[in-house]
Amino acid sequence: MNLHVLPAGPIQTNAYLLADPARGEAVLVDAPGDVWAEVAPLLARERCRLTELWLTHGHWDHTQGAAEVVRQARPRVRAHADDRVLYETPEVMSAFLMPGLKLEPVHPDTWVRPGETFQALGVTVEVRHVPGHCPGNVLFYLPAARAAFVGDALFAGSVGRTDFPGGSLPVLEDSIRRQIYTLPDETIVYPGHGPDTTVGIEKESNPYVSG
Numbered sequence: 001m002n003l004h005v006l007p008a009g010p011i012q013t014n015a016y017l018l019a020d021p022a023r024g025e026a027v028l029v030d031a032p033g034d035v036w037a038e039v040a041p042l043l044a045r046e047r048c049r050l051t052e053l054w055l056t057h058g059h060w061d062h063t064q065g066a067a068e069v070v071r072q073a074r075p076r077v078r079a080h081a082d083d084r085v086l087y088e089t090p091e092v093m094s095a096f097l098m099p100g101l102k103l104e105p106v107h108p109d110t111w112v113r114p115g116e117t118f119q120a121l122g123v124t125v126e127v128r129h130v131p132g133h134c135p136g137n138v139l140f141y142l143p144a145a146r147a148a149f150v151g152d153a154l155f156a157g158s159v160g161r162t163d164f165p166g167g168s169l170p171v172l173e174d175s176i177r178r179q180i181y182t183l184p185d186e187t188i189v190y191p192g193h194g195p196d197t198t199v200g201i202e203k204e205s206n207p208y209v210s211g
Helices: 038-044 064-075 081-088 090-096 167-181 199-205
Strands: 002-008 013-022 025-029 051-052 076-079 117-122 123-129 138-142 146-153 187-192
Touching: 002 038, 013 038, 013 187, 025 038, 038 051, 038 064, 051 064, 081 090, 123 167, 123 187
Parallel strands: 025 051, 051 076, 146 187
Antiparallel strands: 002 013, 013 025, 117 123, 123 138, 138 146
């Protein structure tokens, strides 16, 4: 499995493309604006088709490019229903948009449930609900790859903002401790912004939420 980190959109939100050339399949985690322009040539190079799009949460910078990805590739879209209003009626986020930005709705095919597992790219994926930054923020954990894609719940040395509608610092702190810090220390944390880190590093040194 090959991992491509694709910062895209107006504030360089991380998208992650997981490609398995042996299977001819790929998965995209989050879809910031204009990400398809980066994804399409990578799919061609890896000789893969995009089978799934996983959305960690409904904030505009993670979903701006989702409608285009769906039009181009027709992947199965997975997301959490607590952010349904953000996905399907993105105009509710208009007060938080940068000037001139437009959003299109995206309609997930599957509403994921906390604790569920499913198969993708030949490996098991576990869903964990990590609200606090956004009500429907989830992480996708791939034990075989020692990887967790956490959206904006946790960053290297920081945590997600909690001053947006639906945000709560106490809820976020509890989510991080219960759902992220309980993963193996060697798990690589792939956040929605900035560099990756590990569970062990953040438990030991994150100044906002201790382990």
